[in-house]
Amino acid sequence: MQNQKLAKKLMKKSKTARYERFGHLLSLSALLLIMAIVLGIIVFVASKGLATFFKDGISVKDFFTGTLWNPGTKTPGGHQAVGALPMIVGSFLVTILAALLATPFAIGTAVYMTEISPKRGAKILQPVTELLVGIPSVVYGFIGLSVVVPFVRNTFGGSGFGILSGTFVLFVMILPTIVSMTVDSLRGGSRFYRQASLALGATKWQTIWKVVLRAATPGILTAVVFGMARAFGEALAVQMVIGNAALMPQNLTSPASTLTSVLTAGMGNTVMGSLQNDALWSLALVLLVMSLLFNLLVHMIGRKGAFKK
Amino acid sequence: MNRTQKQSRFAIACLKAVAGFVVVILAFLIGYIFITGLPNISWHFLTSPAKAFNAGGGIGIQLFNSFYLLVLAMLISLPIALGAAIYLNVYAKDNWFTSMIKTSIEILSSLPSVVVGLFGFLLFVVQFNYGFSIISGALTLTIFNLPLLTRNIEDSLSNVPDDQRQGGLGLGLSKYETIIHIVVPASLPGIISGIILCSGRVFGEAAALIYTAGQSAPALNFADWNPFNIDSPLSPLRPAETLAVHIWKINSEGIMPDLTQVSSGSAAVLVLAILIFNLSARFIGRKVFERMTSVK
Amino acid sequence: MQNTTELNNKPKRFIYDFNPEETDITMQTKDLEIYYGKTLAMHNADLKFQKNTITALIGPSGSGKSTFLRALNRMNDGVATVKGEILYQGVNINQPKIDVYEVRRRIGMVFQRPNPFAKSIYDNVTFALQRRGIHDKKTLDRVVETTLKQAAVWDQVKDSLNKSALSLSGGQAQRVCIARALAVRPDVLLLDEPASALDPVSTQQLEATLRELKKDYTIIIVTHNMQQAARLSDYTVFFNMGEAIEYNKTRKVFTRPKVQMTDDYVSGNFG
Ligand SMILES: Nc1ncnc2c1ncn2[C@@H]1O[C@H](COP(=O)(O)OP(=O)(O)OP(=O)(O)O)[C@@H](O)[C@H]1O
Ligand SMILES: [Mg+2]
Numbered sequence: 001m002q003n004q005k006l007a008k009k010l011m012k013k014s015k016t017a018r019y020e021r022f023g024h025l026l027s028l029s030a031l032l033l034i035m036a037i038v039l040g041i042i043v044f045v046a047s048k049g050l051a052t053f054f055k056d057g058i059s060v061k062d063f064f065t066g067t068l069w070n071p072g073t074k075t076p077g078g079h080q081a082v083g084a085l086p087m088i089v090g091s092f093l094v095t096i097l098a099a100l101l102a103t104p105f106a107i108g109t110a111v112y113m114t115e116i117s118p119k120r121g122a123k124i125l126q127p128v129t130e131l132l133v134g135i136p137s138v139v140y141g142f143i144g145l146s147v148v149v150p151f152v153r154n155t156f157g158g159s160g161f162g163i164l165s166g167t168f169v170l171f172v173m174i175l176p177t178i179v180s181m182t183v184d185s186l187r188g189g190s191r192f193y194r195q196a197s198l199a200l201g202a203t204k205w206q207t208i209w210k211v212v213l214r215a216a217t218p219g220i221l222t223a224v225v226f227g228m229a230r231a232f233g234e235a236l237a238v239q240m241v242i243g244n245a246a247l248m249p250q251n252l253t254s255p256a257s258t259l260t261s262v263l264t265a266g267m268g269n270t271v272m273g274s275l276q277n278d279a280l281w282s283l284a285l286v287l288l289v290m291s292l293l294f295n296l297l298v299h300m301i302g303r304k305g306a307f308k309k
Numbered sequence: 310m311n312r313t314q315k316q317s318r319f320a321i322a323c324l325k326a327v328a329g330f331v332v333v334i335l336a337f338l339i340g341y342i343f344i345t346g347l348p349n350i351s352w353h354f355l356t357s358p359a360k361a362f363n364a365g366g367g368i369g370i371q372l373f374n375s376f377y378l379l380v381l382a383m384l385i386s387l388p389i390a391l392g393a394a395i396y397l398n399v400y401a402k403d404n405w406f407t408s409m410i411k412t413s414i415e416i417l418s419s420l421p422s423v424v425v426g427l428f429g430f431l432l433f434v435v436q437f438n439y440g441f442s443i444i445s446g447a448l449t450l451t452i453f454n455l456p457l458l459t460r461n462i463e464d465s466l467s468n469v470p471d472d473q474r475q476g477g478l479g480l481g482l483s484k485y486e487t488i489i490h491i492v493v494p495a496s497l498p499g500i501i502s503g504i505i506l507c508s509g510r511v512f513g514e515a516a517a518l519i520y521t522a523g524q525s526a527p528a529l530n531f532a533d534w535n536p537f538n539i540d541s542p543l544s545p546l547r548p549a550e551t552l553a554v555h556i557w558k559i560n561s562e563g564i565m566p567d568l569t570q571v572s573s574g575s576a577a578v579l580v581l582a583i584l585i586f587n588l589s590a591r592f593i594g595r596k597v598f599e600r601m602t603s604v605k
Numbered sequence: 606m607q608n609t610t611e612l613n614n615k616p617k618r619f620i621y622d623f624n625p626e627e628t629d630i631t632m633q634t635k636d637l638e639i640y641y642g643k644t645l646a647m648h649n650a651d652l653k654f655q656k657n658t659i660t661a662l663i664g665p666s667g668s669g670k671s672t673f674l675r676a677l678n679r680m681n682d683g684v685a686t687v688k689g690e691i692l693y694q695g696v697n698i699n700q701p702k703i704d705v706y707e708v709r710r711r712i713g714m715v716f717q718r719p720n721p722f723a724k725s726i727y728d729n730v731t732f733a734l735q736r737r738g739i740h741d742k743k744t745l746d747r748v749v750e751t752t753l754k755q756a757a758v759w760d761q762v763k764d765s766l767n768k769s770a771l772s773l774s775g776g777q778a779q780r781v782c783i784a785r786a787l788a789v790r791p792d793v794l795l796l797d798e799p800a801s802a803l804d805p806v807s808t809q810q811l812e813a814t815l816r817e818l819k820k821d822y823t824i825i826i827v828t829h830n831m832q833q834a835a836r837l838s839d840y841t842v843f844f845n846m847g848e849a850i851e852y853n854k855t856r857k858v859f860t861r862p863k864v865q866m867t868d869d870y871v872s873g874n875f876g
Binding site: 003006007009010011012013014015016017020 | 695696702705706708737738
Binding site: 016017019020022023024026027028029030031033034035037038039040041044045048104105106108109111112113116125127128129130131132134135136137138139141142143145146147172175176179203204205206208209226229232233234235236239240260263264265267268272281284287288291292294295 | 313314316317318320321323324325327328330331332334335338339341342345388389390391392393395396397399400409410412413414415416417419420421422423424425427428430431432435452455456459481482483484485486488489506509510512513514515516519520553554556557560561569572573576579580583584586587
């Protein structure tokens with residue numbers, strides 16, 4: 001019957017159907033490769049970083065509370081000198097200080113770019129911030145070394161290397177990032193409310209403060225967290241200006257160190273599998289976990305922001 | 310003028326001052342880079358090899374290494390990122406698997422580059438025994454590059470109106486053919502801009518490279534283009550310090566007598582390259598778009 | 606208005622039944638139910654479509670015309686759940702074993718907004734053929750000429766076949782899209798408001814084109830334009846709230862509708 005002939009034709013798997021399966025599998029495998037990489041990074045770094053505690057028998061408490069970092073030697077108290085507290089404190093200090101400094105400046109600039117002088121903002125500031133977001137961190141480090149460090153030395157005394165220089169460098173580095181993300185979130189808000197607010201007789205400032213900024217708060221928070229994540233993970237720029245002394249920072253201008261600076265400076269000088277090396281991987285693990293936490297924070301802000309709307 | 314208006318004026322003036330201050334910082338930054346850097350750039354500087362202990366060295370090999378690594382990393386990451394972006398754009402359903410995928414891409418993109426570099430060190434340099442080499446560096450840069458490139462391509466793909474897809478499917482074509490032959494070409498301007506912008510990021514990356522591509526730039530024989538010879542510029546197994554790593558390296562060592570000049574020159578070259586990448590991303594994207602929509 | 610329904614004692618639905626001997630049915634739906642997620646978007650729509658006719662689908666916005674049309678060539682796959690049978694020349698194409706690409710080749714579709722690909726006019730028309738492995742220049746040239754002539758744009762574009770199709774006017778682009786659909790040699794053509802983005806002159810030309818195409822194809826067209834349906838089609842289906850309310854010869858639907866709701870709709874007293 002003709003019907004059956006047609007049915008057969010229609011049920012034959014066409015070349016197109018085979019293409020489709022091929023394409024589906026191909027693109028899926030690209031994606032699975034990326035996922036495998038992410039998983040690989042987490043597993044590798046975790047297994048290396050945990051070896052310090054499981055294989056070398058360092059206590060977690062010593063690691064997080066000890067203030068003497070010289071893996072392979074002992075503290076005066078007889079413990080292994082694997083105290084990461086100075087680096088952890090250093091990392092948090094530069095990150096938080098840089099974010100505290102950058103946030104008001106970034107918000108002010110972003111508001112200027114979107115609310116006060118949108119034309120100039122779009123024409124000049126926008127491309128400049130975009131360029132600065134893309135400037136390599138070694139360039140920031142170099143400028144820090146040749147401008148910020150001498151400036152700190154001449155103003156506050158000391159060598160100039162330390163938390164303060166690190167903070168300044170990171171401040172300048174994350175500023176463009178926070179500005180451009182804040183601008184995005186300010187632009188995202190609807191024109192309607194600010195016009196309504198102005199029409200109701202609110203001043204420009206009241207509108208900005210009560211309407212524009214309030215609506216953009218989740219976006220701004222996200223921008224700040226992104227900036228902090230970038231600052232926390234930044235290695236070379238910080239390493240170039242912080243002084244690289246694994247000591248508890250006494251003040252803002254004494255040489256100190258961060259997780260990343262000790263990692264970059266130390267990894268080349270240790271032997272794979274030794275305690276010295278494992279201890280460095282533990283620092284990398286702390287970095288990794290912090291990065292995951294920043295990610296989680298961004299997600300939580302996003303969810304809360306979505307909830308409020 | 311009443312109080313609230315005065316308050317508003319004052320606050321706005323403060324905002325302007327803050328913005329002005331930031332502009333000054335940004336202008337100083339860019340001005341500093343170019344004013345201290347550009348005078349140090351010469352043809353000799355751009356083409357001759359570096360000298361570790363004497364003044365007057367150049368950045369020729371480092372510059373070549375940077376571009377070579379960039380090209381390799383892009384060649385490796387582009388097909389993977391395109392594939393992943395296509396999956397996300399076409400096949401991904403709204404379920405837990407997709408959100409897991411998206412989360413892992415986000416995680417990868419926010420990972421500190423030094424962690425990526427250490428992973429590359431562990432896997433490629435040590436495990437695969439590639440040593441400090443171009444190939445280790447390129448593969449590590451690929452990992453560094455994948456999440457952002459994937460996201461950029463996916464954004465461009467999703468900017469293509471849905472009726473293009475419908476048109477392809479309506480002709481009896483598969484989703485795969487539709488995306489490859491219709492949607493990808495239609496989003497080419499965006500994809501190209503995305504690639505160029507990612508290139509800028511890869512070009513300036515250093516932390517991921519110091520323990521993968523290495524920190525030394527052995528002399529190259531620019532007459533020998535056989536990739537199997539170790540002093541050929543194309544050799545994938547030679548160590549390859551890039552320009553960004555060079556800046557870090559000479560400053561941390563502090564041995565080179567003219568290190569400030571070399572660093573500022575190198576920094577200017579880097580920033581100039583990024584600037585060119587940024588501008589050409591806009592320009593080429595627009596040109597491709599015009600080319601596609603206009604009368605041939 | 607409401608009372609007249611009861612007064613006239615008219616039926617709630619009316620579906621024309623073809624006489625099996627004298628007709629050649631190309632497409633038919635049986636026990637059709639279409640769901641978006643859990644919501645039922647279409648039911649009570651068992652219809653037949655006769656070969657070499659134009660059937661118009663009319664009805665208020667949201668009544669399910671597009672939903673129904675897109676089910677006919679399985680364009681709803683992955684978007685909606687379609688239950689029941691869709692017969693194409695007697696074969697149920699709504700079953701998993703069927704190769705959906707071959708179905709869509711045979712049952713072509715033209716969309717509301719002209720959607721030419723970002724390619725040359727020539728490539729727009731021949732693209733699907735090339736993807737199916739036909740690269741012979743002569744064959745492709747011939748297809749381009751015949752289909753563009755069928756779609757009545759040949760004279761306007763024959764000198765600029767290598768121009769980007771994105772540079773065409775809306776009416777031209779829509780007719781190139783029709784040519785593109787014809788190039789893969791379908792025998793059913795589904796059109797979803799193909800003229801809604803066009804000016805009156807282009808619309809008229811498009812209608813003339815469709816009347817011409819009727820000789821070789823079975824055409825089903827969604828339209829919001831009552832005059833267009835009346836002018837163009839042989840049969841008309843009136844949809845409302847996800848149901849086929851009335852299906853009859855076009856003349857009858859517009860002059861003597863059997864269902865009161867249809868009467869209200871075509872005379873503009875609806876809602
Ligand atoms: N993708 C979808 N997901 C969920 N519901 C949908 C989807 N598409 C359509 N619907 C719903 O199905 C119903 C029928 O929609 P359909 O688009 O078929 O109507 P229509 O008659 O073509 O309307 P119009 O004349 O406006 O094109 C509507 O209630 C619509 O909201
Ligand atoms: Mg519709």
